[in-house]
Amino acid sequence: MSPPSPQATARGILLMLLAILLFTAMDAAAKGLIQRYPVAQVVWARFLGQVLVVALILRGHLPVALRTRYPWQHLIRSACQLGATGCFFAALPHIGLAEATALTDLNPVLITLGAALFLGERLGPRRIAGVVVAMIGAMIVIRPGAAVFTPAALLPLGAALFYTANALLTRHLGPKENHWTPMLLAALFGVVVTSGLQPWVFQPIAGPDLPIFVLVGLLGTGAQLCLIRAFSMAEAGAVAPFAYMGILFATLWGIVLYDEWPDLPTALGALVIVAAGLYVWHRETRAAAKDK
Secondary structure: OOOOOHHHHHHHHHHHHHHHHHHHHHHHHHHHHHOOOOHHHHHHHHHHHHHHHHHHHHHHHHHHHHOOOOHHHHHHHHHHHHHHHHHHHHHOOOOOHHHHHHHHOOHHHHHHHHHHHHOOOOOOHHHHHHHHHHHHHHHHHHOOOOOOOOHHHHHHHHHHHHHHHHHHHHHHHHHHOOOHHHHHHHHHHHHHHHHOOHHHHOOOOOHHHHHHHHHHHHHHHHHHHHHHHHHHHOOHHHHHHHHHHHHHHHHHHHHHHHOOOOOHHHHHHHHHHHHHHHHHHHHHHHHHHHHO
């Protein structure tokens, strides 16, 4: 797989940032719903919304998007996406939004290492430095040994593992197929699996909550599209560190929607994460331009 151009890397980073913004907005909306509805019902609505949106956009081209030369890889990727969403949503009743996001955002380390091991991407000093510094920022936020590390913390850690596998498979499949194919297949898988649970968990949706369910589906769809495009046009190791921005976005959503104000370590860690992301972006684009 040949290295992408500097322009493609820059666009990939921008799309990754937009994906993380939309994902954290979806998580913030889901956090409110999960306080009143079963997790499986909220996850089901998230994937059902994606199926409906993609089907509406594609319409007559739907059969084309359903065709793939890599069915088993898509099946594994779809299961990983469902696992990441399910684990994260299940953690939200027990852990604050910013803390759950920080634990899940251990995935850039795993993605960067996995991309070097399985995809043959280079693991240069700039990427290592960006990942390490961002990791330090994440540790400042979650403060190992503090109350954040309860048994429920295993759920966002599980989400991080599922997300890593999903991202690596997305990077592997992205240049080979239409970006609508993984969008549609993953959403269909999620709907089929979670629909089997609805007879036991479904609760009637109150009128005021219906727009929030719709919003969760729309935000998840937009986030997935941006994520797939980001990993398709840029190397996984280049865009992965920007997932740490999710901690900052989640903190802002927590303040705005739930009056969850971060303490000083959380704010300091967020600043470190932002600095690390900006450093990686600056160095990656400059180095790529020199090598061209």
